[in-house]
Amino acid sequence: MPDTTTRPLTSAEVGIPPRHIDFQFPRDTERYFFYDGNPLASLLFVVFSGIFPPGERFFMESVRHFRDRIQDPVLKAQVSGFMGQEALHGREHERLNDVFREHGFDVDLPARYVRFGLRQLERFSPRLQLACTTMMEHFTAHLAEEWLTNQRLAESSNPQMLQLWYWHALEELEHKSVAYDVFELIGGTQKERKQAGWLVGIFVLLPVMAAWLRLLIKEGQLFNRQENRRGYQALFGRRALISNVLRHMPKFWRRRFHPRQQVTAALEDTWRTRLFGPQGELTSVYRAPTARF
Ligand SMILES: [Fe+2]
Numbered sequence: 001m002p003d004t005t006t007r008p009l010t011s012a013e014v015g016i017p018p019r020h021i022d023f024q025f026p027r028d029t030e031r032y033f034f035y036d037g038n039p040l041a042s043l044l045f046v047v048f049s050g051i052f053p054p055g056e057r058f059f060m061e062s063v064r065h066f067r068d069r070i071q072d073p074v075l076k077a078q079v080s081g082f083m084g085q086e087a088l089h090g091r092e093h094e095r096l097n098d099v100f101r102e103h104g105f106d107v108d109l110p111a112r113y114v115r116f117g118l119r120q121l122e123r124f125s126p127r128l129q130l131a132c133t134t135m136m137e138h139f140t141a142h143l144a145e146e147w148l149t150n151q152r153l154a155e156s157s158n159p160q161m162l163q164l165w166y167w168h169a170l171e172e173l174e175h176k177s178v179a180y181d182v183f184e185l186i187g188g189t190q191k192e193r194k195q196a197g198w199l200v201g202i203f204v205l206l207p208v209m210a211a212w213l214r215l216l217i218k219e220g221q222l223f224n225r226q227e228n229r230r231g232y233q234a235l236f237g238r239r240a241l242i243s244n245v246l247r248h249m250p251k252f253w254r255r256r257f258h259p260r261q262q263v264t265a266a267l268e269d270t271w272r273t274r275l276f277g278p279q280g281e282l283t284s285v286y287r288a289p290t291a292r293f
């Protein structure tokens, strides 16, 4: 353990380094990037990319509100890492959203819908906002694990496009406990976690579903039965991407819940090497972090 008597720990020293990456995004390729060009599934990820920048700002603000209560030097450094990683995710998804705009997707629509929902959440107490963040981080961490392990997704999607999502997924796993540790520090309760379930359902899930439906209509794909059936199976079928995430959601409301119960250290190691090791897929476009958060 490094000597911390003279200087604060860095976020890299606690395993949550914000990584600046210059992604090369695919242009002039197929319209739908995921699941062999499936519109339904691809549009869900367009929606996700659209909502990440405002969503991650909300996460950061809800944690920042309690930041000066943190005395523990390790948690302080973890919070810095969390802030840095989420800020960079937002920035890179903005760049990806520009690519989606070039492809003619109305990626501002999901952002607008979710911003409206998040503004409503901001009317609730900072404690409840943080509880909502911990719930969304629980969802994101399981989505991340799926992204990193789902063979079907890897085999049927644009590899250049996948790289940003792999980087994002790895970092979501690296910082998956941070918001919850702050929530525990302020004495967050199971009751608040239950309330967060309702709030996220109403103010985040509903806008996401509405945006997904509207994009599907705008793309003229609502009645593309064959593709929609295929996309539905890929997302919600047995052992499919989103089904695998949803079955972990009830754990969030257990009395003794903690994000570290999702054991992902080995998976993170594998992906750190694959993306940022000596021969890593992203090593050449990775710039060492300079900014502090
Ligand atoms: Fe993120």
Ligand SMILES: [Fe+2]
Pocket (backbone or CB within 6 Å): 059, 086, 137, 140, 172, 175
């Ligand atoms: Fe996150």
